[in-house]
Amino acid sequence: MNKNLFIVFVVIFSLLVANHLESLYPAKYDDADVIATYIFKSEGSDNEIKTDKSSSTFTKKINAKVISVIDGDTFQIKVEDGGAIEEVKLNLIDAPGIQPVQPFGPEAKAFISKLLLGKTIILETDLSVRDEDGRILAFAYYENNIVNQMLLENGLARVKMDQTDKLDQKGVDYLSQFIQVQSQAQEAKLGIWSWS
Template identity: 45%
Template sequence: MKIGCKLLISITMTIFLSLGLTACNSSDINNRNNTDSNSKEITETATTQSNNTTTSQTNVANSNQETHSTADKHQLTNPNGVALIPAMVTNVIDGDTLDVKINGKTERVRLVLVDTPETKHPNKPVQPFGPEASELTKNTLLGKQVGLEKDISERDRYGRILAYVWVDGKMHNEALIEKGLGRVAVFPPDTKYVDEFREKQRQAQEKAIGIWSIENYVQENGFQSSSSSAPAASKQSNTTTASQPSQSQPVASAPSANTLSNTGTHRPFQNDPSDDVERNTSCAGKIKGNTNSKIYHVPGGAYYDKTVDNITWFCSEAEAQAAGYRKSKR
């Protein structure tokens, strides 16, 4: 009887222990499942946030790139990539002076490195080829959107903006010289395109077009008011200060850079013997060349004795022609 009771108790305890172990194993499995589920959710959340951050950064980068691209499209430049100031031409004063609007403000612009004959000077008559220069500027620029390129100086002493004017990929300053409607007028330090301009001027001289078709018309300090041999005073001839160069006093208007005569006055021309520079004097008394106009004169010619400035002598006409000079028509 005692043995039976002990066996029953043993069996009962075994059953309880088995049930307890089963419950513990089930709890551990559930805990592990919950942990794995939570870890998965955390990983998925982090991945989603990372993707969102990357997408946001990509969108910002694309937006910045589009902004820069749009800005580049609107940036006005010349054919060499130099940035230009956008302006609208509202009025043409003469061949080398015009009015423009920049950001709604009207400004007067003086073309750099070029001087055209007068048409509206208060003390001078209309000069030959002045109307043609004005007409070219008007037809080319008036009412057009242009680009202004500055050199070193911002403005001249009269408050005018100093600029090279670009339209349709071409520079108008250079076009005036190329067509013989303006001369090279140098005002340091604004000399960026002086070599190109002088080459265009040389070509116009060789063709004897425009201002170069009139004997002794172009002088180093301006243009003659008539076809006589007396040169006119330079444009707006006021004293130039060293700190603010004026667009009225060129250092040189042609390839030669000799001292100017009668600079800075409106009086009739009076020859200054001190600047009567003569070159190649071994041929003196023969063929007389004018280094400014690139015209040579033979003895007995109408302008042989009147040509007194910037002289270079040649021993023969062939020698003068070889040096790029052309014969005077009178």
């Protein structure tokens, strides 16, 4: 239990430090303004999905079909109604890679392939819409389950803490939930935690 409290303390401390640094060194633009004007649009299509700046969390939901799986936490989607084809990275988690092959990387990819390939999902994005590789960062829902959390529950991913400063309140809530789920998988020695 002390380990869980320590992890929660580190997360909260990190968020507080990030907020303090932001107040000392404010950004030249408001993330909310950037997100509020962000548009998904495929070339030659009139289909647009915009965020609502009046929303308190600036979160948007996107219905999409999974058309290919790249690895355990990354896949390609086609936005419903003739939208763009995009690459999605599951937010706040990191699954083992497959190039080069890491332990449980193929298992994580197989899990996502079996669960999502060819199926329609709901993607929920927060303030950190894209990562450094241009992929959409999202929480994915399939049959009312959070896919990000399902990977953690099965020991096929770990919590990734590198973009916590860009989370909205819902993202912060997910982070806390994910840390607890990861701790349970560690205690049960599931997947990547089975050999540690």
